[in-house]
Amino acid sequence: xxxxxxxxxxxxxxxxxxxxRPLSICAALAxxxxxxxxxxxxxxxxxxxxxxxxxxxxxxSFYNLLEGVMRLYKLLPDGRRQIVGFALPGxxxxxxxxxxxxxxxxxxxxxxxxxxPRAPFARFSEDKPKLLRRINEMAVRELSQAQDHMVLLGxxxxxxxxxxxxxxxxxxxxxxxxxxxxxxxxxxxxDIADYLGLTIETVSRTFTKLERGGVIExxxxxxxxxxxxxxxxxxxx
Amino acid sequence: xxxxxxxxxxxxxxxxxxxxRPLSICAALAxxxxxxxxxxxxxxxxxxxxxxxxxxxxxxSFYNLLEGVMRLYKLLPDGRRQIVGFALPGxxxxxxxxxxxxxxxxxxxxxxxxxxPRAPFARFSEDKPKLLRRINEMAVRELSQAQDHMVLLGxxxxxxxxxxxxxxxxxxxxxxxxxxxxxxxxxxxxDIADYLGLTIETVSRTFTKLERGGVIExxxxxxxxxxxxxxxxxxxx
DNA sequence: CGGTACATTGAGAGATATCAACAGGCGTGG
DNA sequence: CCACGCCTGTTGATATCTCTCAATGTACCG
Numbered sequence: 001x002x003x004x005x006x007x008x009x010x011x012x013x014x015x016x017x018x019x020x021r022p023l024s025i026c027a028a029l030a031x032x033x034x035x036x037x038x039x040x041x042x043x044x045x046x047x048x049x050x051x052x053x054x055x056x057x058x059x060x061s062f063y064n065l066l067e068g069v070m071r072l073y074k075l076l077p078d079g080r081r082q083i084v085g086f087a088l089p090g091x092x093x094x095x096x097x098x099x100x101x102x103x104x105x106x107x108x109x110x111x112x113x114x115x116x117p118r119a120p121f122a123r124f125s126e127d128k129p130k131l132l133r134r135i136n137e138m139a140v141r142e143l144s145q146a147q148d149h150m151v152l153l154g155x156x157x158x159x160x161x162x163x164x165x166x167x168x169x170x171x172x173x174x175x176x177x178x179x180x181x182x183x184x185x186x187x188x189x190x191d192i193a194d195y196l197g198l199t200i201e202t203v204s205r206t207f208t209k210l211e212r213g214g215v216i217e218x219x220x221x222x223x224x225x226x227x228x229x230x231x232x233x234x235x236x237x
Numbered sequence: 238x239x240x241x242x243x244x245x246x247x248x249x250x251x252x253x254x255x256x257x258r259p260l261s262i263c264a265a266l267a268x269x270x271x272x273x274x275x276x277x278x279x280x281x282x283x284x285x286x287x288x289x290x291x292x293x294x295x296x297x298s299f300y301n302l303l304e305g306v307m308r309l310y311k312l313l314p315d316g317r318r319q320i321v322g323f324a325l326p327g328x329x330x331x332x333x334x335x336x337x338x339x340x341x342x343x344x345x346x347x348x349x350x351x352x353x354p355r356a357p358f359a360r361f362s363e364d365k366p367k368l369l370r371r372i373n374e375m376a377v378r379e380l381s382q383a384q385d386h387m388v389l390l391g392x393x394x395x396x397x398x399x400x401x402x403x404x405x406x407x408x409x410x411x412x413x414x415x416x417x418x419x420x421x422x423x424x425x426x427x428d429i430a431d432y433l434g435l436t437i438e439t440v441s442r443t444f445t446k447l448e449r450g451g452v453i454e455x456x457x458x459x460x461x462x463x464x465x466x467x468x469x470x471x472x473x474x
Numbered sequence: 475c476g477g478t479a480c481a482t483t484g485a486g487a488g489a490t491a492t493c494a495a496c497a498g499g500c501g502t503g504g
Numbered sequence: 505c506c507a508c509g510c511c512t513g514t515t516g517a518t519a520t521c522t523c524t525c526a527a528t529g530t531a532c533c534g
Binding site: 199201 | 521522523524530531
């Protein structure tokens, strides 16, 4: 829960050289406008399991995820947890309807974010229609993903949930690193369970079932999609 | 499934007189800008159960809901249905990440929408930062609601789901019509079930259970919240 | 080598789904 | 005006999927 703040480019870094720029909201900015952003953004490193921001905390910043994976989750008073998404490089976090964060975000493995203080960023963006439309586009895409996930949570069986998760995660990683048969799973089984609305035992059993069925092979920290077609069939059904 | 198009103000209607303007995206526009919108928007009536737009259909328009209630839902190939939300006056529909609708929308009871053809509306809004920010705000609020609903679908019991639905629906109606003890439920039990990720039987049994517990009274087309505090307690738990 | 955290497996319980019957409201038509 | 049929909602009996509780296994790390 502690927050380690290791400022890496306290002086501002050339956004033009940013590897994830085409994926992020910054893709909407011209070279000249990037200059303005460079003054606002600071790179911050987080170690595994550190919290970037927490539910109910006052929103002070926006975050552009540069490296690593984050889990975004909501907690109920009695401890039940629902992971509402996993963030990957390019994702933009911190937009809220109210002045407080509606979910918590912490690092799964080492993470680097580009942090923008809220008010200056709001001023920077307020008269840049292209940027606003880009942020809109990202928000709408996220909303669409959220709706897909509602279908999963409300209407899918455990086996379908796991298959959809594996195929979907593979596809998201493919956008970043190119397609690969073996899919890294940096998150724990508990994370997967809380994402899919299952218990850890059911996730484990379903993994085993899929392995016995020859659909996947379970490896430490990853799985191998032996039969992608069958996994996709389960996911579509 | 047929679409009844009854144009009401084919010539454009004074947006300044629109009753739901403060609730909708149009709140972000100045009087002079409203003029531009009036040329774009057309009022259209739909009868109960008519489809305003369907999943996979090419997106041709945006819709501002003026009157009535709509159900927004996604269907799986085998017929399973998940309702991703109910739309009320002021809601803005049709924003999509792709060029096709990601869910279907149809009328629950008579409905009036203000329809804006997609391209002209996009042109109209593209250089209006205030409007873009307003649309953003609405999108972020919807995303937040979607995340709340994920927690419900993934981590709540049937009784909690129903209580949350009733309290939440009451609160949404209160914004429009002022607080009331008796809550109209224009949607069917099946709609409620598909919204909460339950079966119709479980919804019915849970209603009965809450009624026997003195929390609600079941009336035709509505329920009365006899013990709001207990309902809210179930919802928060 | 032992400890700890994470993952898997098993047995049994429980919540919700499924299948089936029944009740009530409402419109139609005799 | 009443009988009939249809549709929606309720209730009951049973099935099943997933959860819960418990034990065992495994990998990593000091």
